[in-house]
Amino acid sequence: MRSDDPARFDVVIVGGGLAGLSLARQLLLSTQRTVLLLERLPELPPKRQKVGESTVQLAGYYFSRVLELEEHLMNCHYLKYNLRFYWPSAGRSNQGFEDVSQGFIRDFSNVASYQVDRNVLEGELFRLCSAEPRFRAVLGANVGDVELGTGAADHRVRFTTAGGAQEVQAGWVVDTSGRNRLFAKRRQLLRPSPIRHGTYFWWVEGLIDIEKLSSRSGRERRLDPSRRTLGHLPSWLATNHFVGEGFWFWVIPLHGKTSLGLVYDRAVVDLEEINKPEKASEWVIERFPFLARELRHRKVLDASGYRSYAHDCGETLSAERWAMTGEAGRFTDPLYSPGSDLIAIYNTLVVDAIETEDPTELAAKVRAYEQLQRAVYGAYLPSYVYSYDVLGDPEAFFLKYTWELAVYFVFYVFPFINDLFTDRRFIATHLRAFSRLGPINHGLQKLLSAYYQWKKPRIGLPEEPIHFDFNDLGPLARARTTFYQIGIEVEEARKVLAEQLENLDELARFLYARIASVVLDEPRVLESAAFVAGIDPAALRFDPEEMARRWEAARLGPERHRWSFDPAIIERFPTRRLPAAATSREEVEVLP
Secondary structure, three states, X not given: OOOOOOXXXXXXXXXXXXXXXXXXXXXXXHOOOXXXXXXXXXXXXXXXXXXXXXXXXXXXXXXXXXXXXXXXXXXXXXXXXXXXXXXXXXXXXXXXXXXXXXXXXXXXXXXXXXXXXXHHHHHHHHHHHHOOOOEEXXXXXXXXXXXXXXXXOOEEEEEEEOOEEEEEEEEEXXXXXXXXXXXXXXXXXXXXXXXXXXXXXXXXXXXXXXXXXXXXXXXXXXXXXXXXXXXXXXXXXXXXXXXXXXXXXXXXXXXXEEEEEEEEEOOOOOXXXXXXXXXXXXXXXXXXXXXXXXXXXXXXEEEEEEOOOOEEEOOOEEOOOEEEOHHHOOEOOOOOOOHHHHHHHHHHHHHHHHOOOOHHHHHHHHHHHHHHHHHHHHOOHHHHHHOHHHHHOHHHHHHXXXXXXXXXXXXXXXXXXXXXXXXXXXXXXXXXXXXXXXXXXXXXXXXXXXHHHHHOOOOOOXXXXXXXXXXXXXXXXXXXXXXXXXXXXXXXXXXXXXXXXXXXXXXXXXXXXXXXXXXXXXXXXXXXXXXXXXXXXXXXXXXXXXXXXXXXXHOOOOOEOOOOXXXXXXXXXXXXXXOOOOOOHHHOOOOO
């Protein structure tokens, strides 16, 4: 497809944000294609601050290793210290950081991730792309008609600038226009999302060190015995989440500034309550009083928000040689920072499709890649649609997050760092395994939400702070070992997935057994071989009456169940009933 015609490019990318610039960089590094980037803004990066600073392992690997930005990331951004979560304590004033319960992974991830200043990162990507002779950018370009060629014929892309109308020919056209969603709108591919969440975010001057939000002296903070569990790495390096039922508030460090944002279920929070930095700050301070030490005094640099941000798309990759990536196609939710992960996966699939010359082979790849894209996107939905309320309780969230993180490590990070997502033999295995996980995940998310709602009036938040490392639960630690299984072929990768599916199956059984043991106020449930053997991970539902019947049938069995990990980690979460707690099982809603 390559030619020397200055009005023809192998790939035209519409949009100069993170998705488009990353795609251009990947094409320039791994192919010989010529690339034209069309951006409607007059300058890159824009003056307004851009949101979306947190990355996790898959995106961290993509930016640092695949796009070869590791030195830039280390020099100009912060190495990220995982995700950390905080809850107020029922028996404390919550006037100091020491009053909160904390959930975390204490050691750094071996697959590095970063807190990125989007403007700085996109500026570096634009600089690197612009240094390549095969790259051209037109800023201030408003794309008009895109006339798709048939067969092997080029597409025609028409756009206008201050200098007038222009037209170029392209082998491929990729829409990375973000929320403008150029192709999805014009091709009638817009699809709604079941996620009903909103967000408001702002940036303040300087670094907010959350560990200093206390009246304690520096020496008292340094010598606090909780360091035995928490360790000594700076908590401010993490993406810090201050959480409650149906909402979370982020604190993310950038060089010279701090990113702050509130994400919420619209059934829980009204945008009018939090649509200015000072209003959002007071809303958060009411729930975490010690944040007043910083939020009321910092200079606000910029602010924005979305009343609704999630959306789906009917199709994002076509054998007719067009594609969408980033928010131009699909977007779920910022919890767990999946946005850049999906950019990394989609861009990788798009680049491989662009490099496929044979039309028959391209059609086969597109079918597999579109199915994969739908699967990795759709697997997030139950977590965001059914169990956002679980953020309100440390133990319920511990159960939720260890499951979700184990799935993420095995089915997202492991294939990506092994370049397996572009191997159709592996995709078939991956999708079969995902289809087995689907009913488990769907049922588990509903189970967790119902458990939280049952637990809230009966047990409530811990009176005193508790600290827990998610990685202490054996199945998650086992899933994390896949980070080190590198350079393997498809057959070996299939074995890894099979082993990890058994690991996840055991984890699902454990989560149900734990919930049943609390609901029934009977710790022996976790040790009953008959009870655990009767759990069907694909048919999980919250039904206290059914739990009681099954326990009655299993309790006399003499055999003790042996978990492959130490379940004692779960004992740190309180299960003592509140004095006025409701006890009638009839009051509990049973979810199908």
